[in-house]
Amino acid sequence: MSEDVRTNATQEGEEKSLNFIEKIIEDDLANGRVPNNTIVTRFPPEPNGYLHVGHIKSICLNFGLAQKYGGICHLRLDDTNPAKEDMEYIDSIKSDIRWLGFDWGEHEYYASDYYDQLHEIAINLIKQGLAYVDGQTPEQVKENRGTLTTPGKNSPDRDRSIEENLRLFKEMGEGKYPEGTYLLRAKLDMASPNINMRDPALYRIKFAEHPRTGNKWCVYPMYDFTHPISDAIEGITHSICTLEFEDHRPAYDWACSIDGIDHTPHQYEFARLNINYFVMSKRKLLNLVQLGIVSGWDDPRMPTISGIRRRGYSPESMKDFVSRVGVAKVESVVDYSLMEFCVREDLNKRAKRVMAVLDPIKLVIDNYPEDKVEYFEIENNPEDPTAGTRKMAFCKELYIEREDFMEVPPKGYHRLYIGNEIRLKTAYYVKATSCEKDENGNVTVVHCTYDPESRGGETPDGRKVKGTSHWVSARHAIDGEVRLYDKLFATEYPGGETGNYLDDLNPDSLIVLQNAKLEPWLADAKPGEYLQFMRSGYFTPDYDSTPSHPVFNRTVTLKDSWAKQKAKMGL
């Protein structure tokens, strides 16, 4: 094949190395092993929960591969277990994929679309003597499956006649037998060293209402039977799944080899995404929701796609994140710090800078005229000249951040303390003169004087200040609620010590500040806007936000080298 398929030139023109799946695909393409030379992938979530960050890897892989090689990616809801699945989940899955910017077009499928065909294939297997109805109890089935190191034993029903099997399977489907009484099994090899090949179950009886097929069926096909055949029906060429399915590949290949089934699809396995400080199993996430530890699947502390979206992560940053993580077969755990790096990098370029004082104290400029108001023009984003400017009102009384003033400053502190001069961002230089305290000794008001010559933030004499504070005019500011989110878990591997991840919850994962002072226009900010509260972090309006009660979620803090320095000094 020609060089242009072999290489992978990026916009910069440099060559990026291929991951192992891309290598396989390019090899298949180069050797004419792909029908119509068009690869077809699929993203096959089970609608039994919300999608999480781990799924982003799979979504980007499947949709990304299709994009890159001019193929097609199907969305297939793998809905073969009506006991666990729900319409709510189907809707959330679709909106999460769209949020990431992927489009499956008309290729929206459901495993349940294939129930009729699957049923027919099962009957044909029975007719060929390749499947049988097993009347063993679930306990007997388990017993006779053997163990990891010992072979299983054949079921006494294994040699039931074809007619009998046909009759029983028909009656199973007619609802004549309760759950657990009969099972349709493939006749493979009870002595196989691979347990998945020891006569895998094909159909079980389940009296559950299905989100899509309602009560039409009371027998439902199993994953090992449904998945490969769904792939075959849809013409999937590269069926990509996670490592734990490696052992199932022989079953997959068996199903694709059934008479009349397209044997094009091949299964490839990659390592799922793990991130430290996170739990990523749907079961655990469901638990957090049901126990009320979080407010719901979209709680901004949840690693769900809806959670991180509400938290203020951009889809672009997440796509960048998974691309940096890469694709391989090694079980791995990615540092949460990489995810934070990716959002910061993206939001630094696009977030509008605003002044928000989270924990306010009043700053009074004693030598500033009582009623004077002046306006300063402030750039919306120093990283993006096209972002424009806005005007901010300034007057005698302002709010500044409580931590920007100290009566007794530690070494290295270059913010406001009595006698020290700092800059109020884009406004004036001010020098602290005194402070007032309440009965508990907490500073309530800081007094200062300003230098009129320093208007705009620079002085004619060119003297420098070490600190620059953000501020809002006390007369103009509005109040707002700010939700400071941090990691949900305090340890790298939740439950790693005690075995119970709930033991490792971070008690400070959410701190709500009710008294933040904000630039007035923030009352109208809408969810989905990316903001930087200067010197503090990236924030986004929550959907709880209203003009009379604005609410902001912290996406991630800014990097804070002063906090590090303080920590080192033991402060």
Next chain:
RNA sequence: UGGGAUGUAGUGUAAUGGUAACACUGCAGAUUCUGGUUCUGCCUUUGGGGGUUCGAAUCCCUCCAUCCCAGCCA
């Protein structure tokens, strides 16, 4: 102890028999009207042992470690 997989800096990923590298983290410094950004530098790597070869992360042997599998879940 059956079967399936995997071992490259702290973390993740490259290098397909020819100088072990990139990113994140960490550390140090410079710049800065955000203690942000940007920039510079530093730290640390082929699981062990044999073998083949002029030459091995790469090929062979062997040992070790880790993960997955005994649902009528996916």
